[in-house]
Amino acid sequence: MRLFPKILILVFVLIQISCSKKTKENKDHLVFRYNESSNITSLDPAFSKVQSNIWACNHLFNGLVQLDDSLNIQPDLAKSWTIAADGITYSFLLRNDIYFHKHVLFGKDSTRAVKAQDFEYSLHRLLDEKVASPGGWVLQNVKHFKAKNDSIFEVQLIKPFPAFLGLMAMKYASVVPKEIVAHYGADFRSNPIGTGPFQFKLWEENVKLVLRKNPIYFEKDKKGIQLPYLEAVAITFLPDKQSGFLQFIQGKLDFTSGLDPSYKDEILTQKGALQPKYKNTINLISGPYLNTEYLGFRMDGSDKAILDKRIRQAMNYGFDRQKMITYLRNNMGTPAINGIIPTGLPSFNKAKGYDYEIDKAKKLVQEYKKDTGDQNPQITLSTNASYVDIGEYLQREWQKIGLNVQVDISPPSTLRQAISTGKVSFFRASWIADYPDAENYLSLFYSKNFSPNGPNYTHFKSDAFDALYEQAFKETDNDKRYALYQKMDLIIIDEAPIIPLFYDKVARFTRKEVHGLGINPLNLLQLKNVWKN
Numbered sequence: 341m342r343l344f345p346k347i348l349i350l351v352f353v354l355i356q357i358s359c360s361k362k363t364k365e366n367k368d369h370l371v372f373r374y375n376e377s378s379n380i381t382s383l384d385p386a387f388s389k390v391q392s393n394i395w396a397c398n399h400l401f402n403g404l405v406q407l408d409d410s411l412n413i414q415p416d417l418a419k420s421w422t423i424a425a426d427g428i429t430y431s432f433l434l435r436n437d438i439y440f441h442k443h444v445l446f447g448k449d450s451t452r453a454v455k456a457q458d459f460e461y462s463l464h465r466l467l468d469e470k471v472a473s474p475g476g477w478v479l480q481n482v483k484h485f486k487a488k489n490d491s492i493f494e495v496q497l498i499k500p501f502p503a504f505l506g507l508m509a510m511k512y513a514s515v516v517p518k519e520i521v522a523h524y525g526a527d528f529r530s531n532p533i534g535t536g537p538f539q540f541k542l543w544e545e546n547v548k549l550v551l552r553k554n555p556i557y558f559e560k561d562k563k564g565i566q567l568p569y570l571e572a573v574a575i576t577f578l579p580d581k582q583s584g585f586l587q588f589i590q591g592k593l594d595f596t597s598g599l600d601p602s603y604k605d606e607i608l609t610q611k612g613a614l615q616p617k618y619k620n621t622i623n624l625i626s627g628p629y630l631n632t633e634y635l636g637f638r639m640d641g642s643d644k645a646i647l648d649k650r651i652r653q654a655m656n657y658g659f660d661r662q663k664m665i666t667y668l669r670n671n672m673g674t675p676a677i678n679g680i681i682p683t684g685l686p687s688f689n690k691a692k693g694y695d696y697e698i699d700k701a702k703k704l705v706q707e708y709k710k711d712t713g714d715q716n717p718q719i720t721l722s723t724n725a726s727y728v729d730i731g732e733y734l735q736r737e738w739q740k741i742g743l744n745v746q747v748d749i750s751p752p753s754t755l756r757q758a759i760s761t762g763k764v765s766f767f768r769a770s771w772i773a774d775y776p777d778a779e780n781y782l783s784l785f786y787s788k789n790f791s792p793n794g795p796n797y798t799h800f801k802s803d804a805f806d807a808l809y810e811q812a813f814k815e816t817d818n819d820k821r822y823a824l825y826q827k828m829d830l831i832i833i834d835e836a837p838i839i840p841l842f843y844d845k846v847a848r849f850t851r852k853e854v855h856g857l858g859i860n861p862l863n864l865l866q867l868k869n870v871w872k873n
């Protein structure tokens with residue numbers, strides 16, 4: 341009989357453990373977990389320069405406008421706006437139902453409504469030398485801005501700049517409350533108060549960041565249900581990407597993004613599909629990424645061969661981009677046969693540029709050698725260690741058309757400096773869009789943007805290109821502006837100051853129980869519409 345009470349105690353303990361486990365499992369579907377190997381340095385949107393900070397700030401803050409997954413400008417805290425006929429004055433009408441995350445410093449109600457004066461303060465803060473934000477450049481085309489009243493915020497540009505709304509969708513331009521920032525000073529970085537779908541809970545730096553659902557968030561889904569669906573977001577900071585990937589495979593994380601050489605062949609086939617063993621537990625979401633990988637020629641250098649357009653065109657024709665992407669990048673990219681503007685932008689140029697045409701490439705090289713007498717052109721490709729495989733592949737392909745190209749490897753920082761100062765004549769580069777407008781890419785070829793003071797690293801110069809570029813700034817009609825962009829891209833294709841390699845892709849992996857996670861060409865992580873089974 342003495343055993344009976346002990347059995348009852350044991351049964352009670354087992355029931356408690358079971359209930360505790362079930363409670364954890366029941367709540368697990370309300371928490372979204374991911375690892376950020378690059379760490380997070382600040383939760384202040386004024387310092388949202390790198391992707392890890394941008395993602396975190398996107399959960400916490402809002403701006404005047406936002407981008408949908410197709411990169412179209414949509415209302416955010418501004419419910420509407422008007423643009424003057426001259427393209428210089430923008431007037432934003434704010435919603436009247438937006439409140440900051442709760443904080444005792446707001447007083448009795450622990451919150452307050454967002455007003456136009458908050459945007460005036462937030463943008464001035466980007467320009468404040470004491471703050472030293474890296475985001476002040478988003479206002480470089482702005483003459484002044486002011487709150488006309490509580491609901492209307494007006495911005496006046498120096499000159500027309502059609503991509504301005506895209507800049508206002510960046511996290512730099514998020515609204516922050518003056519009284520909270522003033523209280524915390526520099527420590528606002530770790531005590532953020534915004535208006536986003538999630539609010540700050542806990543940050544143990546280098547270990548874990550926890551965000552909780554904002555119960556007074558303004559957005560609702562199509563059925564009228566308040567967003568977000570999740571109760572919390574938990575971010576860990578394992579610096580080793582392979583360790584983070586292992587946790588994802590084990591089901592301890594819900595999401596991972598990007599491909600690292602340490603595991604790309606483990607999860608993807610050579611053709612870019614999920615390995616069969618993961619098809620029942622993992623989803624692959626992929627799409628265009630606003631990054632164009634290319635090789636650039638220095639157009640005012642001293643290397644005779646590459647100054648001849650026939651050689652530049654021959655090198656563009658002389659290799660198979662699809663084969664390169666399939667075997668060296670697991671098909672995570674699109675062959676760049678349409679110019680510098682990548683897929684994913686509305687102004688993407690569908691006109692065909694350079695595809696693999698080996699006979700045409702050989703003919704161009706032979707014509708050059710016959711006309712110049714230069715039977716062994718000296719060409720050196722400067723790249724970094726991450727692109728040795730591509731460099732060596734191209735080297736082999738160009739030998740087949742009669743060109744011997746040397747591949748020179750430098751550390752990334754050394755290479756960047758050499759490209760900027762013109763110390764290399766043929767180099768590997770890439771351009772990731774800061775904002776979703778093709779002007780971002782075409783600025784690489786505007787003659788007034790010569791490096792080192794601008795991004796024109798090739799020192800390409802064309803009066804026709806410059807005229808179209810300047811005309812595009814004055815064009816407020818999107819379709820007409822896109823047509824101008826495509827004309828510029830055709831000039832770049834014809835003159836060949838670059839060899840476009842591929843348009844990058846975003847690769848996202850989620851557990852099967854995750855739903856509602858979209859994908860966009862800026863690879864911005866948006867969790868307000870996500871739910872888990």
